[in-house]
Amino acid sequence: MNNNEFDQLYSGECDISWVKRKRLDVAYGPHERNRYDVYYPDGEGPEAGWPLVVFIHGGAFVKGDKRRYQMRPALSGVRRGYAVASVQYRLATTDPLPAAFADARNALRHMVAHADELGIDAGRIVLWGESAGAELACFTALVPHCELVDGTDADPVPSVCGLVDWYAPLDLLAWNRQIKASGAFAAPDGGTLLETICGATGEEFIAKAALLDPNNYLHEGMCPVLIEHGTADPLVSPRQSEAFRENLLDYLPEGDVPFRLVEGGVHGIADYENEENLDWVFSFIDRVTK
Numbered sequence: 001m002n003n004n005e006f007d008q009l010y011s012g013e014c015d016i017s018w019v020k021r022k023r024l025d026v027a028y029g030p031h032e033r034n035r036y037d038v039y040y041p042d043g044e045g046p047e048a049g050w051p052l053v054v055f056i057h058g059g060a061f062v063k064g065d066k067r068r069y070q071m072r073p074a075l076s077g078v079r080r081g082y083a084v085a086s087v088q089y090r091l092a093t094t095d096p097l098p099a100a101f102a103d104a105r106n107a108l109r110h111m112v113a114h115a116d117e118l119g120i121d122a123g124r125i126v127l128w129g130e131s132a133g134a135e136l137a138c139f140t141a142l143v144p145h146c147e148l149v150d151g152t153d154a155d156p157v158p159s160v161c162g163l164v165d166w167y168a169p170l171d172l173l174a175w176n177r178q179i180k181a182s183g184a185f186a187a188p189d190g191g192t193l194l195e196t197i198c199g200a201t202g203e204e205f206i207a208k209a210a211l212l213d214p215n216n217y218l219h220e221g222m223c224p225v226l227i228e229h230g231t232a233d234p235l236v237s238p239r240q241s242e243a244f245r246e247n248l249l250d251y252l253p254e255g256d257v258p259f260r261l262v263e264g265g266v267h268g269i270a271d272y273e274n275e276e277n278l279d280w281v282f283s284f285i286d287r288v289t290k
Contacts, residue, residue, distance in 0.1 A: 010057075010058070010059045010063040010064045010068060010070070011068070012068060012069045013067055013068065013069060014067055014068060014069045014070075014071050014072050014075060015072075016037075016039065016067065016075070019039045019040070019075070019078055020042060021039070021040035021041075021042065022037060022038060022039045022040065023037065023038045023118070024037045025037065026038065026110075026118075028103075028106055028107045028109075028110035028111075029103065029106055029107075029110075031090055031095075031103075033065075033088050033089060033090050033091065033103075034088070034089070034090070034103060034106070034107075035066065035088050036066060036085050036086060036087045036088060036107055036110075036111070037066055037067070037085065037086050038083055038084070038085045038118055038120075039075060039078050039083065039084045039085075039086075040078065040083050040119065041078050041079070041081055041082070041083070045083075045119060046121065048121045048123075048124075049083075049115060049116070049118075049119050049120045049121040049122070050081075050082060050083035050119060050120050050121060051081070051082050051083070051120075051121050051124035051125070051126075051289045052082065052083045052084070052085060052111070052120040052121065052124065052125045052126070053074055053077045053082045053083070053084045053085070053125075053126050053128055053285065054084075054085045054086075054087060054107075054108065054111065054125060054126070054127050054128065054137075054160075055071050055074035055075070055084060055085065055086045055087065055128050055129070055133070056087050056089070056104055056127065056128070056129040056130075056133035056134070056136045056137045056140075057070050057071060057086070057087075057088070057129075057130070057133045058070060058129070058130045058131025058132045058133040058134065059091075059131065059132055059133075060131070060132050060193060060197075060235075061091065061092040061097060061100055061132045061197050062091050062092050062093050062193070062197060063091070064133070065088050066086040066087060066088035067086065069269075070130055070133075070268075070269055071084075071086045072269065072273060073269055073272065073273040073278055073281070074086070074128050076278060077282065077285070080282055080286075082285070083118075083119070083120050085107075085111060085120075087103075087104060087107045089103035089104055089107070089136070090103055092196075092197030092198075093197075096196075096197055096198055096199035096200075097197055097198045097199070097208070097212060098208075098211075098212060100132075100136055101136060101139055101140075101212060104136040104137070104139070104140045105139075105140050105157045108125075108127070108140055108157055108158060108160070109155075109157060109158065111125070112125070112158040122158065123161075124161055124289040125158075125160045125161060126160060126161055126162040126163065126164065126285050126288060126289060127140060127141045127160055127162075127163050127164070128163075128164035128166075129164070129165065129166065129168065130166040130167065130268075130269060131166070131167055131168065131169070131235075131236065131267065131268075132168075132169065134164075134165045134166050134167065134168030135168045135169055135170055135212075135214075137163060137164070137165065137168075138163060138165055138168055138170060138214040138225075138244075139212065139214050140157060140160075141160050141162075141163040141222075141223055141225075142163070142214045142217060142218065142222050142223075142225075143157075143214055143217040144156045144157055144159065145157075146211075146217065159223065160223055161223055161224075161288040161289050162223050162224045162225070162226070162284065162285060162288035162289070163223055163224070163225045163226070164225075164226045164281060164284070164285070165225060165226065165227045165228070165241070165244070166228050166229075166269075166272060167228065167229045167230060167233055167236050167238075167240075167241065167267060168236070168240065168241070168244070169235075169236045169240060170213055170214055170215055170240055170244055171209075171213055171215065171240055171243070172194055172198075172209035172212060172213060173206065173209045173210070173213075174237070174239075174240060175194065175236060175240070176192055176194040176195070176205075176209070178236070178237055179192060179193060179194070179235070180192050182234075194209070214244075215243070215244060215247050218247055218248065218250065218251055219251060220251055222248070222251055222252060223288070224252065224256035224257070224258075224284070224287075224288050225248055225252070225256070225257050226257075226258045226259075226281060226284045227241050227244060227245055227257065227258070227259045227260070228241075228259075228260045228261075228262060228265075228272060228277075228281075229241035229242075229260075229261060229262065229265070230261070230262045230264070230265020230266050230267065230271055231261050231262065231263050231264060231265060232264050232265060232266050233265065233266055233267045234266060234267060235267040236267065238261060241259070241261075242261075245257055245259045258280075258284055260277075260280070262277075
């Protein structure tokens with residue numbers, strides 16, 4: 001996949017006109033991209049508030065926003081009785097990693113702190129991300145306490161009921177080797193995209209990549225995790241998800257790590273948003289939010 005194809009993948013707006021009840025551009029931080037939207041089912045909802053699906057968009061940490069069409073599968077949760085929040089975060093083109101990681105975690109903190117105002121049930125939240133957004137969702141859901149590279153984010157994040165991971169590039173070192181070998185996303189200075197967005201090279205890049213890999217923080221008591229990945233994904237090897245599942249099974253029972261390889265599936269939501277697959281994903285969300 002070249003840069004133009006990648007740009008096309010992360011362009012295009014999601015139709016939100018059919019959702020009657022919504023709160024747009026809720027600020028969770030000072031930056032202009034520190035915003036999320038919340039979409040609600042019709043009606044008053046449960047007394048404790050709506051169960052919440054929080055979607056985090058992908059885009060290799062350099063593209064995308066909270067209203068791109070990638071949120072469409074998660075947004076369908078509104079028809080299934082869920083409030084759905086879509087999170088926007090700082091892009092690494094101007095704010096190198098781990099800025100996006102801190103933003104994702106701060107967005108969740110903000111939602112939980114303002115649960116009554118938002119009309120959501122803070123005890124029934126599921127995170128869902130695709131591609132780079134899935135990396136952010138995984139880190140937020142599975143790493144309750146971590147002092148990030150720049151010394152921020154020392155406070156723990158609230159726990160969630162479950163996590164949906166669609167083709168996350170969790171091991172940034174492996175991802176860097178893959179895209180470097182393929183020639184994808186070459187940086188103007190001769191480096192790689194990941195070195196650029198991390199603002200680091202050499203040993204510093206290796207250390208930062210390790211710090212941001214959820215595989216290095218797995219522990220007892222984690223929430224259930226659903227994982228999907230396409231066998232023909234040209235951007236992120238499905239071996240990333242296979243290895244992640246193997247690591248999770250050291251701590252979670254097999255039933256709490258549902259896993260599906262989508263035969264012939266590539267990168268992006270097209271191979272994942274069919275009704276049969278979404279029924280499977282939402283059956284998981286239904287189970288963990290009961």
